[in-house]
Amino acid sequence: MATTNVYIHRELENVIKEAIEYFSVISITGPRQSGKSTLLKYLFPQFKKYSLKDVNIREFAKNDPIAFLNQTTDGMFIDEVQKIPELLEYIQGIVDDNPERKFLLSGSSNFEVLHGLCESLPGRAGVYELMPMSFGEAKKQLENKNINALLYEGLYPAVCSGKNKAKFFYPSYVKTYLEKDVRDLLHIQDQLQFLKFMKLCATRVGSLFNASEVANEVGVDSKTITRWLSVLQASYLVTLLPPYYQNISKRLVKTPKLYFNDPGLACYLLDVETERQLDRDKMRGALFENYIVMEVIKHRLNQGLEGGVFFYRDSNQNEVDILLKQEGELVAIEVKSSMTYNTSFEKTLKKIDQCVEIPVKHKVIIYNGDFENTTGKIKLINYRHIDEIF
Numbered sequence: 001m002a003t004t005n006v007y008i009h010r011e012l013e014n015v016i017k018e019a020i021e022y023f024s025v026i027s028i029t030g031p032r033q034s035g036k037s038t039l040l041k042y043l044f045p046q047f048k049k050y051s052l053k054d055v056n057i058r059e060f061a062k063n064d065p066i067a068f069l070n071q072t073t074d075g076m077f078i079d080e081v082q083k084i085p086e087l088l089e090y091i092q093g094i095v096d097d098n099p100e101r102k103f104l105l106s107g108s109s110n111f112e113v114l115h116g117l118c119e120s121l122p123g124r125a126g127v128y129e130l131m132p133m134s135f136g137e138a139k140k141q142l143e144n145k146n147i148n149a150l151l152y153e154g155l156y157p158a159v160c161s162g163k164n165k166a167k168f169f170y171p172s173y174v175k176t177y178l179e180k181d182v183r184d185l186l187h188i189q190d191q192l193q194f195l196k197f198m199k200l201c202a203t204r205v206g207s208l209f210n211a212s213e214v215a216n217e218v219g220v221d222s223k224t225i226t227r228w229l230s231v232l233q234a235s236y237l238v239t240l241l242p243p244y245y246q247n248i249s250k251r252l253v254k255t256p257k258l259y260f261n262d263p264g265l266a267c268y269l270l271d272v273e274t275e276r277q278l279d280r281d282k283m284r285g286a287l288f289e290n291y292i293v294m295e296v297i298k299h300r301l302n303q304g305l306e307g308g309v310f311f312y313r314d315s316n317q318n319e320v321d322i323l324l325k326q327e328g329e330l331v332a333i334e335v336k337s338s339m340t341y342n343t344s345f346e347k348t349l350k351k352i353d354q355c356v357e358i359p360v361k362h363k364v365i366i367y368n369g370d371f372e373n374t375t376g377k378i379k380l381i382n383y384r385h386i387d388e389i390f
Contacts, residue, residue, distance in 0.1 A: 006161040006162070006163070007038070007042055008035075008133065008137055008138055008141070008157060008160065008161060009137065010035065010039050010130065010133075010137055010302070011134065011136065011137055011299075011302035011303075012028075012039065012128060012130055012301070012302045012304070013039065013042075013043060015128065015302070015303065015304040016028075016039075016040075016043060016126075016128065017043060019126035019128075019304070020044075020102065020126075022126070023124060023125055023126040024095035024099055024100075024101060024102060024103065024124050024125070025091060025095060025102075025103045025104075025105060025121055025124055025125035025126070026040075026102075026103075026104050026105070026125070026126050026128070027081075027104075027105040027106070027107075027125050027126070027127045027128070028040060028104075028105070028106045028128050028129070028130050029106070029107050029108070029127070029128075029129055029130075029236070030108065030129050030130040030131055030236050031108060031131070031132065031235065031236035031237060031261060031262075032108045032173065032176070032177065032181075032235075033156050033157070033158060033173065034130050034131055034132050034156065034157065034236070035130060035132075035133070035157040036079075036106040036107075036108075036130050037049075037051075037079050037106055038157065039130060040077055040104050040106060041077070044075060044077065044104060046074065046075060047074070047075035047076060047077040047102070047104055048071070048072045048074065048075065048076055048077065049077040049078075049079060050068075050071075050076065050077065050078050050079070051078075051079040051080060052078065052079065052080040052081065052083040052084055053079070053080050053083075058083060058084065061078075061084050061087060062084055065084075065086070065087055065090045066090060068087075069087070069090055069091065069094060070094075073101060075102045075103075075104070076102070076103050076104070077103075077104040077105075077106075078103065078104070078105050078106075079106050079107075080106070080107055080108070081105040081106065081107050082107040082108070088121060091103055091121065092121050092124065095121075095124055096124075105125075108181070108235065108236070126304075128301070128304060129236070129301045130301075131236070131261055131262075131294070131297070131298050131301060132154065132155040132156045132157070132261065132262045133155040133156070133157055133160050134155070134295055134298045134299065134302065135150075135155070135295060135383075135384065135386065135387075136386075136387050138155060138160040141160045141161065141162070142155075142160065143384075146275075147288065147337075147368055147383065148275040148276070148278040148279065148284075149275045150263075150291070151263045151264070151267060151275075151278060151284070151287045151288065151291060152166060152263075152264060152267050152272060152274070152275040152277075152278060153165075153166040153264050153275070154166060154170070154262045154263050154264015154265060154267070155262055155263075155264070156169065156173075156262060156264065159264065166264050166267075166268075167273075169264075170264060170265055170267075170268035171268065173265065174195070174198075174265075174268065174269070177235065177237070178191045178194065178195060179191070181231075181235045182194055182231065185231050185234065185235070186227070186228065186231055193218060193219070193220070194228065196217075196218055197214065197218050197225070197228055198232070198237075198269055199269045199270070200214050200217055200218065201214070201229075201232065201238060201258060201260075201269075202260065202266045202269035202270045203270065203283070204258050205258060205259060205260060205266055205283065205286045205287060205289075205290045206257060206258075206259065206286040206289045206290060206293075207257060207258060207286075208253065208255040208256070208257055208258075209229070209240065209255065209256060209257070209258040210255070211225040211226050211229070212225075236261055237260065237261060237265065238258060238259065238260055238261060239258075239259050239260075239261055239293075239294070239297060240256035240257070240258060240259075241256055241257045241258075241259055241293060241297075241309065241310065241311055242256050242310055242311075243255065243256065243257075243310060243311055243312070243313060244310035244311065244312045244323045244356065253313040253314070253315075257311055259290045259293050259294060260290060260294075261294060262294070263287050263290050263291045263294075266287060266290060267287065270283055270287075284337055285336075285337040288335065288337035288368070288383075289321060289335045289337070291383075292321075292322070292333070292335045292366055292383060292386065293309070293321070293322060293335070295386050296309050296322055296324055296333070296386075297309050299387075299390050307325075308324060308325040308326065309322065309323070309324055309325075310322070310323045310325070311323065312332075312348075312352065312355065312356070314355065318348045318351055318352075318355060319348055320332050320333070320334060320348050320349065320352055321333060321334055321335040322334075322335065323356070324389075325358070326361070326390075328358065328359075329358060329359050329360070329361040330352075330356060330358050330359065330360045330361060331360075331361055331362045331363075331364060331389055332349055332352045332360050332362070332363045332364070333364045333365075333366060333389065334346075334348070334349055334364070334365045334366070335365075335366050335367075336365060336366070336367040336368070337367070337368055338367055338368060338369065339367070339368045339369045339370075340369060341365075341367065341369055341371060341380060345365050345367070346365070346378050349363045349365070349378055350378075362379065362389065363377065363378045363379065364378070364379045364380075364381055364389050365378060365379070365380050365381070366381050366382075366383050366386060366389075367380070367381075367382070367383070368382070368383060369382065370382060372385070374388070
């Protein structure tokens with residue numbers, strides 16, 4: 001039986017509670033179903049909520065924006081604000097005249113929302129991204145699940161809380177995405193072709209993204225693939241992890257790696273039908289790496305921080321999966337899906353100090369095994385304890 005009315009606390013809560021004291025407008029963007037509306041309703045139950053998904057509310061807001069925005073002065077929460085981005089100009093006028101007025105905005109596409117905020121509300125809005133849940137946030141719900149179950153089910157709140165199951169959630173999620181977001185953002189008529197593109201992206205999890213290569217398989221030009229990829233990013237389905245190349249004297253890779261923002265979605269697009277299937281699936285290692293990379297990125301975003309996460313690869317085949325930049329120092333992280341430790345895991349970590357110009361504070365191997373060692377020069381940590389590296 002599905003669990004109902006379970007609120008799982010989000011790490012971003014503390015940042016937002018502090019930011020509302022300094023900004024007239026708080027905006028949260030992120031993928032569909034990541035819990036944006038739930039989070040804001042929990043933190044600010046006194047704010048009157050208006051969802052622009054509702055046709056009647058949307059028409060009112062479009063036809064008479066001033067009357068719409070002045071329905072209450074006690075705090076206003078506008079959900080799916082990207083549907084009427086011109087509202088931001090009116091909000092600017094209101095908060096300029098009365099800085100005590102407060103607005104909460106949420107949306108699932110960062111094209112219109114972030115562009116509008118930059119144009120209309122510079123310095124007046126705190127803008128944050130809410131991804132699917134981190135392991136730390138949903139530890140109570142996930143502590144009894146093995147890594148295969150975690151990867152297959154993913155970390156969307158509806159699945160973590162038991163309100164839905166992965167086998168039902170992801171097919172519906174992708175169908176809704178194709179029929180609404182893709183249609184609205186790209187005006188694509190051939191949804192099957194775009195779905196093929198998404199599936200090919202899933203086969204490239206943890207790999208350098210080559211637009212020309214994907215274009216040949218999909219049957220479109222590379223410019224189209226680049227445009228489609230930007231839509232996957234704008235709607236928070238994928239993240240491109242940039243390479244670290246501060247030291248320009250070295251021959252370093254300058255192409256980003258592709259990761260999905262949720263491993264459950266990637267599993268669905270890879271036609272993984274059960275968690276047991278992952279035991280023999282060739283993509284399991286890449287999916288595990290995807291999970292760890294996104295945990296590191298989520299940690300940054302949940303602190304209200306952007307960027308600071310890279311990978312390292314040079315022409316001499318030296319590679320480190322993750323470089324996390326914190327307070328002017330680096331944490332070098334190698335990711336292995338194996339349950340058994342091997343000394344070869346340490347190969348590039350031992351060299352990384354000579355490869356980068358910034359001090360390396362910690363070197364860490366995150367893997368699927370139970371044995372841990374946090375006292376040596378290279379820490380060995382089970383994936384469930386990833387919070388210990390931050």
